[in-house]
Amino acid sequence: MRPLRRRRLLSGRRHRRRDAPAAPARARAPRRGVVLAVQLVVLMLFAALTARMWYMQVPRAEHYQELALASHTQKLIEPALRGRIVDARGRPLVTNRTELTVTADYHDLLERGDDGAAVLRRVADLIDRPYEKLRDRVRLCGPENGRPCWQGSPYQPIPLADDVEPRVALQIMERQEEFPGISAQQMAMREYPNDELAGQMLGYLQPITEEEFEAREDLRAEFSGVDRVGRGGVEAVYDERLRGDSGEHILAVSSQGDVRGTVSRTSPEPGMHLVTSIDADVQQVAEDALRGAVDKASSAGKPVDSGAAVVLDVRTGRVVAMASQPDYNPEVWSGGIDADTYEKLLSEDSGQPLVSRALQGQFPPGSTFKPTTLAAAAKDGASLDGSYSCPGSIGLAGRSWDNFGGAGYGSMDLHRSIVVSCNTVYYQLGYNMWREHRGEKETRDPVSAMAHGFGYGEPTGIDLPHESGGRVPDLQWKRQYWLDTRETSCERAEKGYPEVAEEDPGRARYLKSLAGEQCRSGGQWHAGDAINRAIGQGDMLVTPLQLARAYAAIANGGTVYEPRVGRAFLSPDGERVEEIEPVEAGELPVDDRTLNYIQKALTRVPKEGTASGAFGGFPQDRVSVAGKTGTATAQGREDSSWFASYAPTDDPQFAVVAMIPEAGTGGSAAAPLVREIYEGIYGFADSGEAALASGAPAASLPKVREDGTISSPEEQ
Structure with a gap:
């Protein structure tokens, strides 16, 4: 009976538990809220992760692809063949030639126990160059290294010597066991078939400086560090078009720097040929x-x-x-220029051959300026039909102004004044215009306005660098010049020119007198300034x-x-x-x-x-x-x-x-x-050969033949 009763008791206990009242609803709600909150957070995190993955894989895919490749590849720039420069009839002014150049592989040298010192010494003996110079060439530029150094990529062949003899190149290539990491290759160089002809207009090339390479990211995408860029003449002005588009050679590189193969290669596009108007x-x-x-x-x-x-x-x-x-001959820049030659190009003793007197030299124009003064006077009211006196000397503004040589020609019209170049007529014209307009509140200067209209006083805008602007002196210019130089002029007016007086006392006195005048009233536009300018003298420069x-x-x-x-x-x-x-x-x-x-x-x-x-x-x-x-x-x-x-x-x-x-x-x-x-x-010279048989500049352009050479317009 007891077992049965126990079962009943157990059964009744279970029954009572089933029949026990349920937990209140408000006790279960917090637990459901927590679950929902956790689910919401998980969903938000999942959405954020999905959005981030989309952002990285779609909009930023190219960026991260480049970053990934950067740690496994190296990009080498392959320079394009520079375009030629020809004259108006297609004749070459600047061409390209190839030179045998000895180069070094930086990483190959680095793998040597002595960092390639023994190899470089053998190369130095072979090409007859100082070992120290070769060592400096293969040293990478950096904060810890001085100059000279290699500013290009360590994966690019580093030039050691240009224009080597074929026998030297042959020895290097045939005895690689003695010259590991050293090779000889062809490199394009500029050539000037006409020597110094038009050299200052053509310009020259020089390597990119380390500062340019580091400061400009756009250069890093276009240059290898061994390339040269235009530094003067049309080579500089049209450098980008002549240079062409560089190619890219992407190398697979291990973490140790070893080259494992080629990932991709884009061939360079040669530069455009420049046809000049030069004959x-x-x-x-x-x-x-x-x-x-x-x-x-x-x-x-x-x-x-x-x-x-x-x-x-x-x-x-x-x-x-x-x-x-x-x-000078631009050939001096090819392969680098030595310090002595460079100093000679800039030296006053050598006449500064780098300076083009045609567009940088500034001189008083003298009587070639008289047509400008005549035009200004006619516009200001002077009669083209009138008669003008041309004495040998004329008194104006308290002093005497002479004709060249003191010759007098009597009365004449302005036509005759140009033919015989009568100074005194133009002195009078310049003085008359100064006197007529000096009292106006808004000072009008007919000669200055006409001179600027003729293009004087500012650069012409020619497509050549470093052009001078000349000078048209007038009231505005003189005031500014006075402000800029007054302190120095007053000091010279007091102390004089003792350094000049040692050799030329008379000139020293003259200079001191000028300094005194400049100190006292240098900002005023005097009658003498206008008179001098009328014949292209004084401060006038063109x-x-x-x-x-x-x-x-x-x-x-x-x-x-x-x-x-x-x-x-x-x-x-x-x-x-x-x-x-x-x-x-x-x-x-x-x-x-x-x-x-x-x-x-x-x-x-x-x-x-x-x-x-x-x-x-x-x-x-x-x-x-x-x-x-x-x-x-x-x-x-x-x-x-x-x-x-x-x-x-x-x-x-x-x-x-x-x-x-x-x-x-x-x-x-x-x-x-x-x-x-x-x-x-x-063709009126003794030879009878005309430089331009047509008597006019070439009207048509040269053309490129199928073989790449350039034909003259006459052949078309």
Whole structure:
């Protein structure tokens, strides 16, 4: 009975538990809320993770792919073949040549127990170079390393020596057990087939500096560190187009730096060929004539060592030729330039051949400025039909102003004043305009305004670097100059010039007097300033290029162009032609009657005026030349010679300007030089061979043949 009762008891206990009242609802709710909150948090975290994964895999996929590759690959830049530079008829001015270059593999040398020292010593003996220089070349640039050093990629072949002999290269390649990590390969270098011809316009190449490479991220994507970039001339201005597009060579690299293979390779795209407006024959004529004129003046005892000549196409402003003396051969930059040669290029004793006198030299223009003064006076009310007195000397503003040589010509019109270059007429014109406008609240300066209209006082905008802007002196310029120099002038007015007085007491007194005047009233625009400027003297400065542009505008009817050396780009396959169009900078602020008046006066100068001696016997019936002589004087220096011109007068094609500092009068030095250039252009010289048989600049462009060479327009 007891077991049965126990079962009943147990059964009843279980029954009572089943029948026990349920837990209240409010006791269960918190537990459900916790569960829901946890689920919500999990869902939010999952959503955030999903969004982050999408962001990394879609918008940022390329970025992380590059990061992943960066730790396993190295990118090498393969330089493109630089485009050639040719003249207007397709003849080469700058080409490429290949040189055998000895290079070193940085990582291969590093694996040697001595970091490659023994190998480098053997290479140094073979190529006859100091071991220390080779060691410096393969040292990577960095904070702990000095210079010289290698600024490129350690995965790029490091050049040790350029232009080695084939026998040296052969020894290195055949005896690799002696020269591990060393190789010889072909590298493209610039070549100048015409030596120094147009060297200052063409420019040169130099390696990218470490500072450029580190400062500019865009360079790192385009250059390997061994490439060269344009540093002067059109090489610099059109560097990007000439350079082309570099290729990429992606190497698989282990964590230890070992190269495991090639991941990808993109071939470089060669640079565009640059067609210039230069005519090589005319350039040669100009350079030979200028060199001869400088030598002749120097042989005559003149202190002459420099000069410039410019030939422009008056219809477009393009540069046909531009010569400067002294000049140099850009070949000196190939393969690097030594310190002595570089110093010589900059030395005043050598005449600073890096400086182009044609676009950087600034000189008083002398009487070549008179057409500008005439135009200003006519616009201000002076009569083109009037009569003007040309005495040998004239008293103005409290002093006497003389004609050149003291000659007087009586009364004349303004046409005759240009032909005989009467200074006293222009002294009076300059003084009259100064006197008429000096009392106005808003000072108006007709000559300054006209000079700027002719393009003086600012760079021409030519596609060459480092152009000078010249100077048009006026009230605004003089005030600013006074403010800038007053302190120094007052100090000199008190102390004088003892260093000059030791050799030239008279000049020292003159300089001290000028300093005193500058200290007291240097900011005022005096009558003497205006009188001097009227004949292109005083503080007036122009470059030969500016003067050539101004006379080209007179010739073409008034259009002032920005000169251009670049004419067009040709793709290496000849499929693309991109012309560099002429750019109009403005119009001469001269009415048609005055412009025609000036043109007719300039036409008579070589026939019966100050240039008639230089052009005696020149076939003016075949090619009529218009021009103006200029003789610029300066305290303590010999007269400087100018001649500005254009031809033919009935259908102008060329503006030709020449300038030789301290060579004498315009008619004795510069005018004969310009005549020689015209004779060379038209074939009037003894040789009878015309530089331009057509008598005009090339109208058509050269073309690229199927074999990659460039044909002249005449062959088309």
